[in-house]
Amino acid sequence: xxxxxxxxxxxxxxxxxxxxxxxxxxxxxxxxDGLHGHKYGLIVTFKAPRxxxxxxxxxxxxxxxxxxxxxxxxxxxxxxxxxxxIQFNFGLGRRLYEGAADSVGAxxxxxxxxxxxxxxxxx
Numbered sequence: 001x002x003x004x005x006x007x008x009x010x011x012x013x014x015x016x017x018x019x020x021x022x023x024x025x026x027x028x029x030x031x032x033d034g035l036h037g038h039k040y041g042l043i044v045t046f047k048a049p050r051x052x053x054x055x056x057x058x059x060x061x062x063x064x065x066x067x068x069x070x071x072x073x074x075x076x077x078x079x080x081x082x083x084x085x086i087q088f089n090f091g092l093g094r095r096l097y098e099g100a101a102d103s104v105g106a107x108x109x110x111x112x113x114x115x116x117x118x119x120x121x122x123x
Contacts, residue, residue: 004104017061023054029065032115038063039089043071043113053113067115074110082110 023042035041038055042062054066074082086094101108 008106015059017057017059019062020056020060023052023056023062023066026054026062026065028052028068032067034064034067041113043111050116051113069113069116071111071113074112079110082112086110 020042035053035055040056040058040060042054042056042060043051049070049072051069051071052066053069055063057063090097
């Protein structure tokens with residue numbers, strides 16, 4: 001593991017809420033309604049393609065029950081749309097984050113999360 005990645009992980013661990021890791025132990029509510037009105041979502045567990053997502057604070061402190069969902073990495077042809085959506089929702093904060101990430105040469109990936117029931121219905 002590179003030194004930069006090790007440093008990045010230490011910073012995330014220091015900033016992240018201590019209760020963030022326990023969010024997976026909370027019951028799920030099964031709908032995205034619990035995320036309504038929250039700007040941040042914590043992806044609690046990841047076993048491709050299933051994830052648990054919970055509303056959270058900027059530091060990852062869970063604010064409610066998690067939901068089961070399906071996640072996928074967005075392909076290159078969809079990155080522009082994904083970035084536009086993020087810019088619309090996060091504005092200046094996103095631009096500052098992007099500037100900092102670009103300055104250290106961090107790779108980026110966009111992840112789409114869909115409620116598990118919706119993903120199952122689509123087939």
